[in-house]
Amino acid sequence: MISNHIGRTHRENIQLGSLTAFSAGMVNVISVIIFFAFTSNVTGHYAILAQEISNGNWYQALVVFGWISLFFLGNFTSNIIVINFRKTNAYLAHSIPIVLEILCLLAVGTYIQFYYKETLIETELLVSMMLFAMGIQNGLTATISNSAVKTTHLTGLTTDLGILASLFTKKKNRQNPELRRKWNLLLAIMSSYLLGGVCAGLIYLTINYNVFYIVCFFLLLVIGHDFYRIKMNSLLHKKQPFYRKVLKGQTPQLSNN
Amino acid sequence: MNIKFRYLIGFILVAGNYFTLLSFLQSPEENIIGEWKEVSWEYEKIDSLASDDSFDYMVTDHIKQQISRNLIIHEAEVWRFGKNEMLEMKGNGLSKSLHWKLKGRGNILQLNGTHKNIEHYLIQELNSERMILHFNIDMQVRGIVKMTFERINA
Missing domain, CATH: 1.20.5 (Single alpha-helices involved in coiled-coils or other helix-helix interfaces)
Structure with missing residues (x-):
């Protein structure tokens, strides 16, 4: 899911998009419930920043600017890790940002559960950390999938869905497998994001702040899935060195000898 | 370089x-500290069909009573925000102590009632002289109520 960035399959993109969008949807709804602030959509924050500047509320404008900057920094951090370590170990380079994201969300969840006094400064800092985590996730998924998957960018996603829906009015486009794959991917991300939000809203009523741990579990699934696959592949290589040396996507051929 | x-x-x-x-x-948390007197209750938005120049946006005392009957802020006219997140409300023979907190970027005022009931108000404006709060009313009256306060003491 995250170990390949070249020659990615459609299935890998759908798996990555769905799982990360589900967790982003959960994080966003939880942050609205607890902090009254969105943490995975930045377009709204730009509008709020402009509004606060026009109203002369400089403190609030700076706070929102800080949130946007942390989302930016999250994207920067994940991509800097990926481009610097990808050649050494692609899986590790792609896993480190997710581990960072998990650490941020765990820190927020634990802090809320044990220390949160609901002061404004705490709220602002915790929202900052969540925006940083979402920035990391969005940057990573976009980098790995060559910008095919952006889990928190629902504005762009809805735009693409609208465009594709209009393209599908032509038979030629409806039969285009590339467009159909893109449609399925976008639909999977949108549904997962929505489902994540709904689930977070529902389960928050019963399990409160533990929602953060559930989000971390889903992110661990993303890392764990590839870890398991890589381990299994290496194990099979050791056991069956000759049979497994067939290149992916190529039919085995008999040698002339 | x-x-x-x-x-x-x-x-x-x-x-x-x-x-x-x-x-x-x-920060808004410092700005809000002090004593505020309620000056008006108005409709912030109304149905477009009902809006004309003669429409009075001020909420009448009767409607105000109906709206705030089940709210924490019922009959409170003077609000005193303390540094320890305590809010003292005084009004027509009324005096009560609550907890207040700010949420979001300092734009949401959360009031914790005595029976664990929580209410949220949107801070539309907050400066050294004036505070405007909005809240959605869950009644047949559609729209948002705008409460305006003036600072008495810092």
Whole structure:
């Protein structure tokens, strides 16, 4: 899911998009419930920043600017890790940002559960950390999938869905497998994001702040899935060195000898 | 100059300016401290069909009573926000103590009632003289009520 960035399959993109969008949807709804602030959509924050500047509320404008900057920094951090370590170990380079994201969300969840006094400064800092985590996730998924998957960018996603829906009015486009794959991917991300939000809203009523741990579990699934696959592949290589040396996507051929 | 050094300098400059500016500004949590007197209750928005020049946006006392009957702020006219997150409300023979908190970017006022009931109000404006709160009313009356306060004591 995250170990390949070249020659990615459609299935890998759908798996990555769905799982990360589900967790982003959960994080966003939880942050609205607890902090009254969105943490995975930045377009709204730009509008709020402009509004606060026009109203002369400089403190609030700076706070929102800080949130946007942390989302930016999250994207920067994940991509800097990926481009610097990808050649050494692609899986590790792609896993480190997710581990960072998990650490941020765990820190927020634990802090809320044990220390949160609901002061404004705490709220602002915790929202900052969540925006940083979402920035990391969005940057990573976009980098790995060559910008095919952006889990928190629902504005762009809805735009693409609208465009594709209009393209599908032509038979030629409806039969285009590339467009159909893109449609399925976008639909999977949108549904997962929505489902994540709904689930977070529902389960928050019963399990409160533990929602953060559930989000971390889903992110661990993303890392764990590839870890398991890589381990299994290496194990099979050791056991069956000759049979497994067939290149992916190529039919085995008999040698002339 | 090395590109890494440029990035580092850029980051330090932005962060330094950001925190310097922030330290000069008063947070809404400090701004709200003091005593506020309620001056008016108005409809912020109404049905477009009913709007004409003669429409009176002021909420009548009778409607105000109906709206606030089940609210924490019922009959409160003077609100005193303390530093310890305590809110004292005084009104027509009324005096009660509550807890207040700010949420979001300081734009949501949360009031914790005595029976664990929580209410949220949107802070539309907050400066040294005036505070405007909005809240959605869950009645047949559609729209948002705008409560205006004037500062009595800091």
